Amino acid sequence: MIVIDGKKASDEILSEIKIQIEHLSASGKRIPRLVAILVGDNPASKAYVGAKMKACEKTGMLSDVIQLPASISEQDLKQHIQQLNEDETTDGFIVQLPLPAQINENEVIKLIHPSKDVDGFHPENLGKMLLGQDCFIPATPYGITKLIEHYQVPTQGKHVVVVGRSNIVGTPMSVLMSRNQTFANATVTLCHSKTDDISKYTLQADIIIVAIGKAHYLKANMVKPGAVVIDVGINRITNVDGTSKLTGDADYEALKNVCSMMTPVPGGVGPMTIAGLLLNTLKAYHAEK
Numbered sequence: 001m002i003v004i005d006g007k008k009a010s011d012e013i014l015s016e017i018k019i020q021i022e023h024l025s026a027s028g029k030r031i032p033r034l035v036a037i038l039v040g041d042n043p044a045s046k047a048y049v050g051a052k053m054k055a056c057e058k059t060g061m062l063s064d065v066i067q068l069p070a071s072i073s074e075q076d077l078k079q080h081i082q083q084l085n086e087d088e089t090t091d092g093f094i095v096q097l098p099l100p101a102q103i104n105e106n107e108v109i110k111l112i113h114p115s116k117d118v119d120g121f122h123p124e125n126l127g128k129m130l131l132g133q134d135c136f137i138p139a140t141p142y143g144i145t146k147l148i149e150h151y152q153v154p155t156q157g158k159h160v161v162v163v164g165r166s167n168i169v170g171t172p173m174s175v176l177m178s179r180n181q182t183f184a185n186a187t188v189t190l191c192h193s194k195t196d197d198i199s200k201y202t203l204q205a206d207i208i209i210v211a212i213g214k215a216h217y218l219k220a221n222m223v224k225p226g227a228v229v230i231d232v233g234i235n236r237i238t239n240v241d242g243t244s245k246l247t248g249d250a251d252y253e254a255l256k257n258v259c260s261m262m263t264p265v266p267g268g269v270g271p272m273t274i275a276g277l278l279l280n281t282l283k284a285y286h287a288e289k
């Protein structure tokens with residue numbers, strides 16, 4: 001089995017971004033800047049934002065975190081977003097999700113200016129993606145398409161089964177894989193929590209993209225021999241000795257003997273999400289303002 005090394009593919013993209021930023025710097029141009037709004041102290045969100053900022057540092061991209069208390073009102077959060085919309089030195093920004101219960105995520109995302117929405121979550125960007133128009137593609141699906149391209153996984157005419165229908169991953173992924181303007185041209189089945197007998201579909205899949213947030217959900221008896229598995233899950237599980245580790249939605253050890261290619265967790269899709277985000281920020285920088 002070939003291990004799809006997202007860390008290596010991501011490092012290559014970050015190196016290319018670094019070179020571009022060095023060129024900008026050498027010619028006295030402004031440097032691109034990404035800002036992350038982090039509300040509260042959810043440990044996973046903190047870790048994700050930390051990894052995003054570290055990647056910016058690696059490439060020379062400017063970055064900042066706006067840390068806000070978990071008790072912040074929707075109105076106050078919206079004021080921060082308005083400020084970033086107007087700030088000419090900020091090319092792109094993200095609001096790390098999930099947000100505390102008192103805040104309506106949809107209302108917040110709607111306020112991010114689409115030209116700075118480098119997470120690609122604004123309805124305008126998602127609508128353009130659906131229509132195959134130029135837009136910011138959500139960072140995780142974008143990173144996955146880059147990874148599939150990088151490893152030259154055949155997609156045209158193939159059956160892709162996406163498991164999970166979240167707005168951030170499953171739904172956009174199903175759209176991207178079925179489009180003909182992108183590289184994919186695949187036939188897509190989107191499975192979710194209400195699908196009867198998910199195995200019936202996954203067993204037919206040439207490529208399975210699993211994003212449901214359940215550790216070791218995808219078992220060896222659910223996968224056709226030779227299939228490619230892209231594991232989007234990041235689940236923290238506790239070992240018998242009380243230590244904990246990150247694991248994906250696929251039973252990696254069992255699937256090693258079944259798949260032709262698979263992404264590990266960590267080191268698969270995660271780093272590619274970050275590469276996708278930085279690519280989007282560079283795109284925002286270069287867009288005509």
Ligand code: GUN
Binds near residue numbers: 094140273
């Ligand atoms: N929470 C989980 N994944 C993401 C992501 O890609 N972007 C943001 N903003 N929040 C997330």
